[in-house]
Each structure stands twice: as C-alpha cells, then as structure tokens.
Amino acid sequence: MTDSAVVGQWTAAPGAEEIVTGKARYCPDIQLPGLLCGKLLYSPHARARIRKLDVSKAREMPDVYAVITHADIPGENSYLYAEPDQPLLVVDEVRFQGDAVAAVAAKDERTADAALQAIEVEYEVLPGIFDPLEAMKPGADPIVHGEDNIMMSKMYRSGDVEAAIASADVVIENTYRTQWAEHAFLETEGGVGLVGDDGGITVYSSCQAPHRDRMQIARALGIPESMVRVITPYIGGAFGAKDEAHVQIHAGLLAHAAQRPVHLIRDRRESMLTHVKRHPMIVEYTTAATKEGKLLAVKARVIADAGPYTNSTHEVLNKFGEFIGGPYKVENVEVEKIGVRTNNPITGAFRGFGAPQAAFVYESQMDDLARKLGLDPLEIRLLNGVETGTKMYTGVVVREGTAMKASLEKAAEMIGWEKRDQVEREPKKHLRRGFGMATILKGSGLGRGLADHAGVVLEMHRDGSVVLQSAAADMGQGIITVMAQLAAERLGIDMSSVRVVRADTAKSPDAGGSCASRQAMVSGNAVLEAADTIRDTLLSLAAGKTKIEKDRLDLKAGSLTVDGERHEISVKDLAQRASNWGYPLHAESTYQFEYPTDVPEVTYRYSQEVFQFCTQAAQVLVDCETGQVTVERLIAVHDAGKMINPGGVFGQIEGGVAQGIGYALTEELIVDEGHTQNPSLENYVIPMALDIPQLEMEVLEIPEPIAAPLGAKGIAESPIIPTAPAIRNAIYDAIDKPLYELPMTPERVLPVPDVSD
C-alpha cells in the first residue's frame, strides 16, 4: 500500500450516521401522503388450473382502490429480463406455490387483507412434478412450461476426457447433492409506486438493477421508459434475490391502476415462499488422476432443479461449468449441464451463482482423491494449482495467479496445518476434532462477450465539495463507500466532501446490476475516469497559476502538491477559480470492461477473466453421538487485489462465511410436493451470533492487472464458496466419513463409523 490518503483506509461508510440513528429509509419506511397498502394474492398450490377468478366483490369494497388480474395489465404480462417466461399475474396455470394471481391496493393492511379474502378463485388442483430426475425423462408428465421440462441441456468439452480417464492410475466417481437455500436478507422484497402528474411512474425499488427494473416496469405498463423512474432507497440486503424483479413491477401497476401511491412489501412468510432460491443440484462427478495426484481429467453431469421458470438457470449452469475444474490445471474436461423444470420453488441468482455448488463438488472430490492416493490434502492442491500464465480448460489465461497458492499456503499456516496431528483429536470419548481446507476461484464481471459497463456522473462545486451520481445499487456490499473513496482519493479531498446520490435512473447513467462481483471494477473505473477529467481541469488551472509543469502537480489531502510537497493552494481554491472563470468541473464517464484480445481461443462462452482466489480452512469438533458439528476455527484467506475499503472487505468476508456455514450445516428449505414446509426464520435455520466462531481472516493484496481500479477486484462472492467443502473435509478428517450431500445436518453426519471397525 502506498501513501493513499483515503483508499485502503478504514473509513466509515457515507451513510453510517443515517444507519446508526435510524434515519436511513428503506422501502417500508417511505411515507407519502395517501399511501396505499398493496398486496399480492399467491397460489397455495404448486400446480393448478384457474377455473374461475372473480375480483368484483373485492373491487366493490370500500377503501379498496385497485384490484388487478392479468387482464388488467396494460403491457406485457411477464417478467425476467433474460427470458421473460414468468407471468406477473397468472393467466391460466399456476406453476409453483407462490405464483401471483391478483394484486390489490387498499387504504391499509387490514383492508388489503380483507380484499384478498374477497377475491374468488377456483383452483383445479393438478398433479405436479417434483423430482427433476423424473421430470427430465422423455414422456414426463406434466410438462411444466413450454414444450419440454428440459429447459436447457448443454455439453462442453475440452481436450479428450475419455482418453485421459483410460490412461489414469485412479478414477473416482461420486454423486453430490445440494439443497435449496434461502437468501434471508433482512429487508424483505418491497416496492413503492407513485404516479406523477404527467402520468409518469416512479418506483422506489429494493433492487439490484434499477435500469433493468425501469425497462421491465415500462414493458408491463406499455409505456416508454422515459416515463418511468426507478430509485433505490437504502436496501436491506439482497445476495442475488433482488437482481431479478420481485414486487416492484406490481407496485408500479397498482399505483397506475389506483392513481395513488402504493407500497407493496412482502412479509417474511411470503418472501420465503415466493422469491427465487439457490438451485439445488445433483452432480455426478468423475476425477481421473495419476498416482502422484496430478489431475488428468474431470467429468461432470449436473442436473439443476430450476423450478418452473427460466430466470437465471442458463447463466448459473454456465458459471457452474466454467469453474467445475476448480483452480487447477486440467485440460480434459467434460461438463454436461441440464436445467430441469419442475413445480418446485423458483430459482435464481444467489451469491456465488453456481460456484458454491461446484466448489462443494470439486473440493470434496479433491480430498477423496488425496485419501485414495495417500497424499496430503494441501500437497495435492499445491501440485495441481494454477499459476500466473496457466491456461484454463476454458482457454482463459490466468493473468495473475499468484494468489491461488499463496492463499493455500497462508491458510495452511494460519490453521496450523503441519502441526494438526499434535492437536488433541479426541478431547472426550464422543468428540472428534478434524481439519479441512478448500480452495476456490470465482470470476468477477459478467463474462466475455457480454456488455459490461457502468456510467457515473461527477460534479465538483465551487467549494470543492463533490456530488457523485451512480446507479450502482448498494444493498450493503459497500459500492457507495468504494466510489466515494475513489473520487476522494483522485480529487485530493476527504470522504466527507463527497456526497453520493443513491441510484436514481433520472439522475444517473446505467451501471448495470450489482451482481457478479463487478461493481467495484466497472463503477470504480468509471469514477476514476470521471475524476481524472475534473482533476485534469484543476491541475491545468494550477499549472497556469503557479507556472509549474502539470506533471509535477498532484492533489492530496485537500491541497495542491508540487513534487509531492504540500503547496499553499488548496483544492477548494482551485475549484473556486474554475467556477469563477467558467471551467466546468463536471464529468460523465462510462467504463466498458474490455477483455484482452491477445489471447488464444477462449472456448467457454461468457467466461470470466478476473479471478478471485480464496482458501478457507476449518477446524471442527464433531459430537459422534448427536452428529452435531461445531466449527471451532475458520480461517479465510482472500485475494482482493487491493483493498479500497477494508471495513467493507472484512465485513463481506465474515458475512459470506457465516452464510457458508449455514449452507454447510443447517440451511435447507424443506419442500414436499412443491410445498415449502419451513418458510420462517424459526425453522429455516441460519447460524446466529453464538454459532459462528471468531473468524481469522487475511486479505492478500496482489493487484489485479486487467481491469481493476487501483488494483482492486470484486470480492463479494468468494467468501461463501469454499466454506461448505472446507467443513466437509474437516468432518471427513474428524470421523473418517465423507459426506456428499448438503446440508451436513446431524442426521446426515450420523452414524459415525466406529473407529475400532
């Protein structure tokens, strides 16, 4: 780290005071005169035909201002931006428990509930299909949607897998299963719609992609996008579930129908029943290796239960396949990716986006392989690990790969890997201690071939204060802080002089979605470019005034500097000068992420090239009689490129690891014939304060050479990815039992093989 004044420093978030005083407003906190309460009527059935839908009684009720069904949607009755095959309001067939059938807006919550009760729906309950293995068979009945229950089936091949398997000393084959996981952000989905005097619609949306929301709201209303404005207030967490639209379009529709402002906030039960979940997957995985442990080939067949609608299934399976070989050198890879429609809960983006499932598979298998060959789990990973210059099977060349092995070695050192057998392994007769690790990679950015850009508007006022307008949605991951830091650093002012205006499509250019660990890169770079334009103007003025060459001048800590030395002219002086003399200190910049062109042929579609490498190591204590697993220590070594906002980075790591521990041990939506049995925070078990060990975290700062603003890269997703396999491998070490299914609940840990067998 250099002499940065702001970047890399622990600095409070710009919104900190609002948050700690309760002033920060989220969608449910927005108060407007005449605000109505909106609610949706959801199907209680997983599959049914709607025989009758009569809203007349509800419409006639006093204090009910709008009741809408599919027939009342002025534009397109669909959402999802990639493939819009989910209806906003069901037309004839309900395809999962949570499909919305009607929407109401009423004076208050009690009246809205009464209006929902007054809607007459006659369902003809139909048999659904809930096992993806059954649903994908030819002749499966029913067909959930469209022509075929197989939503997608893609095969990717690199090299010659069969030949590699045939020549291998050892071949291991296992089948892995992962579960539906719920994001459980603390602020449920919400939207507040209001109509302007000119008929324009404004929607406050708890979302990850305001411009995309704008497009979908306009499409549903059948009006031009110019008549729609989307604003994000504070957002209480998202983790991917608010990437795709949820209730904000309905909020716009209701506001339009009622011609009054409407807020539509899901309660927790509705939220757990109706929004997207992480894809459960069944993965058949084969690894072929030499007896020294060198990977020769990897073959995977993944079947993902997608629920009835497409959402991001293609993209999630794309990422799964891209990383299923792990951060390892292996050229012969075959991955068959199958997405299957069922009448189970809908699926979509969730932090990691296919990578957590893939990591559970490839890192568990790595330990199985190590065992089979009598090799140390650390050594086999070091043997196969990618390095700078490695060409992945996808064709992508790793530009900066030092962090892969560095993170492994650091994690091993921190957990005491070499000395682990000196630690007491059986502290009591029924307790066994074990150590495990997992190392992963994840890409940042949307992927080669996809437009990946973000715009920003920056303006400095005559007093040196700055307004930054960006549509990058901050749902807690801290992009607003990062942008403020970058602007402050480049313009030589402090953080308190930078005001970031929260995402507003009327004020800020499109920044794309806050997903794929991309915002620090794309919006960060846009900020730097815009700041550089203003900086250049200021320095030109300074050069003119001081008669010193511009390249000796800089801006730092509020002052002009000459050859690094503080000058008496302040940034504020320069800003005032610019304002007096009519030099605009206004810049708008759009940064386009460009993939290098000087590469050999990349064969994997939408592959990413900015990698986050990360290793986590776990020390667990297994109670061999109850099956309970206590994570005693968790080491997380992450590669962040360069930290812009350390507080945010460590927060992301800890939060991600906590989610990973839940994914590993306790979190599971229990679904029976399409009906979720535990749609509550009571029975969907997420680790809380007493369940999470004190994390030992380390961040490696090895600058990212391609895209990164000041060397930083996205770090948002990697923390959740290695946790489950690290814990799984530690359990394997503790009780000699490999597990292939998540979550690793006590009932799955038992029975513990008797040591004396």
Added chain:
Amino acid sequence: MSIPEYTAPATLDDALGIKKELGAEARVIAGGTDLILRMRDKVFSPSVLIDLRRLSLDGIVLSDNEMRLGAFASLSQILESAEIERLFPALPAGCREFAGPPIRNRATLGGNIVNASPAADLVPPLIAYDTSIVLTSSDGDRVLSLVEFFVGPGQSVIKPDEILTEIRLPVMPPWSAATFIKLGQRRSMAISQVNLTTRLSIDESGAVSDARIVLGAVAPVPMRAVAAEEFLLGKELSEELLNGAAQKARAEVTPISDVRASHSYRLEMTEVLVRRALLATWDELGRNATDG
C-alpha cells in the same frame, strides 16, 4: 376479521370475573411471545384479551421450604434470582438456552406452561423439581401437580374460567442434583428437537432415593420416563446403571418426525441425552458431596 377487546384489570378478582363470564373467549396475555403469533395465524381469535400486568404476579418468594413463583415472572427475572440458581439450577439452565434475550425479557414461566407445547423448554425442569401449579378461578384455587396438567399438544386441564397464578417448587432434599439438556439446531433462537431434565436424590448410603427423568419434544406431552425412573430407585449409582436407565427411557418415548428432526433421530437422542444428563447429575452429586 375480529379485533379483540383489551383490558388490564386492576385486581385479580376483576380478571377472574371476566373469565367466569366469558370463559375461553377471554384469553390471558402474559409476555405474548406465543399468543401474539397464534392470533396472527388465526389459531386463536379471542374476543377479549386480559392483561394482568398491573397485578404484580411476578413474585419470587421462598417460604416454608417452598419457592413460590408468580406465573408472570419473566424468564429474565428467573435468571436474576440467586436463590433459584442455588436451589433449582436446572430451571435457569433451561432459561439460559431459551430463544434470545429480547424474548426472555417478555416470556413468562406461566406462559410456557399454559401453552402446553410438547417442546416447552421449562416444563421438564419444573416437573423434575416436582412442581405444582395453582389454577385460580372466582371459585377459589386448585392446586395440582404440573405433570398432570398436560393432556395433548396444546391441550391442558385448565378450565375456561381459570387463570394459572402461581408455580410452586418444593425445596429438594439434600443430596439432590439436576441437569437440563436441550438439543437444538443452533445455540439460540431454536425450538428443541429434544429437551430433558434429570434429577437424582440419594440417601446417606448413596442409593437413589428419588429419580426424575423428564423429557420434552418426544411425546404429545412433556413426560416422565417412569419405568426408567423406577429402575433407578434404591440402587447404587454406576455408569452401567445409568446406561440402563437411558435405554429404558428410549423405550418409553413416542416422538414424531417434523421439520426439525426425524422420529428415529429423536429416539436415538433420547438415549444419548438421558445418559449424558444422568451422568452429569451424578457428577454434580459427587461435587456437592465434596463441597459439603
């Protein structure tokens, strides 16, 4: 949709009068941490809510070798009592693992009993201490043994005109110890998969003079594993004996499968945890002996 009336009577007689008149249509609200949920889910739709907050029914008084607890003592108040910790430690042990601090500040002992949930955490320790409860109506008090209070999940023998007002724990004989264990999916905010309390009292010769093995969440009601208890009576404590009792306890429970645990896991855990609890109680007895 019905909105209940709410009243906070100034005297117990006023409250009892309402109960006499309206019976089950009038529900007593204590901490509300269970009742409010059930009202939201429309399991209960009382026409009147009676709040006894003005009556100070939260006393913790030791008199005549008996600890008398007001039914509206909150779990936090229980935890703040040094006397309860000294005399009936399994009860605060159960309170410590109950939900989290904000719930403990509201939830009451009486509420946990009257809900009659088979998984109620505080009922097994109370039964293990031979607790009796006082059910009061305008006709007077009815005292009964807590273990007899429950008849099924959510069902008890409380009459429509009665209010649970007091909980009485007799001071245990010397050479007694008790252990509370809860098995949950996480360390706070968890509904028990299995919970239990064991209590052993021994005589001067070291033989078991009294035993209680009380289990929750493994039967329609909180229950004593009576055959396992009888098996212990009059015998010298040994690991083998306690293992035998644990096996017997397993044979007495009738757990269901639900989202938290399967029937077979609960059976298995009954034996494991009864054994652990009995061993811990034995250990505690030994410690008490050397402390004495």
Added chain:
Amino acid sequence: MAEMEIKFDVNGKQVRVSAEPNKTLLSVLRENLGLTGTKDGCSSGDCGACVVMLDDRPVNSCMVLAPQAEGSSVVTIEGLASNGELHPVQRAFGETWAFQCGFCTPGILVSCYALLESNDDPTREEILTAVAGNFCRCTGYQGVVKAVEQAAAEIRAANKSGGGS
C-alpha cells in the same frame, strides 16, 4: 370499540396514540409515530430487527401489543443519541464496520445499548449472548463485538474521569 387510546413515553417524550388493541408496539411506533428507525424483519420475534427498550429491557416490539406499553417507557434507535451526541456504541458501529446494509442495525444497537447500560466491561461471550436474538445476514458479529468493546472502553473512561454533566 375498535381503537383505544394508549399513553406512554417514547424517547423521553409523552405520546398518546389511538390504535386497535391487536396492533403491535412496532406498528404503532412506525405508523402512528413515524419512528421508522425500528424495522420489521419477520413479524414473529425471530430476527430482532424490531428490538426496542421497554421499561429498561430490550424486547421484540413485534411481540408486544400496543396497549401492553400503557404507562411504560420506550426507547428506540432514534432515542439513543442525547443532545445531538451519538451514543458511544452508535459511533463505534460506524467506525468498526459492524454493519453493511444496516437493516438489522437499529435492533442490534438497542441490544448492545441495553448491555452497556448494565455492564461497562462485557466479555466477548457476554456481547454475543446479548445479540443472540438479533439476526445479521450481511456482516456477522465480529464487528459488533469490536464496536461494543470500543464503546465500553469509552464509557469506562468517561465514568472514571467523573463523567456526566
């Protein structure tokens, strides 16, 4: 009769609201009094986003009916600061990155405030126990522990130097 009148004290000020008896304290704070700092995360007492002080104890306000607060004193996140000065734990939260999205923060802050009111030197275990009913999905609890330790140190120092005005 549908609505009833309820009088109580919020953040040091007497208020009088009219509400149906089955309305929760949380709803009354947010809707009748416009104090939207306290959040609704689950409406079932499972997440702690709604924690406020009720007669000096932290409680889930979604699990208290409004009339149950009659004559009581309530302190919400909006009342932690005094005379425009943030409480040490509020300031510390900002400095240690004890939050990210901030939705759980009001509830967690009140739980931490409650702890510090009775214990100016809490151990890590005591801090984690104090927030064992508060759910944070973004950040975990290590920052919270650091923040409370930092605030506790500040409070102890102020008390030692004869603090207060």
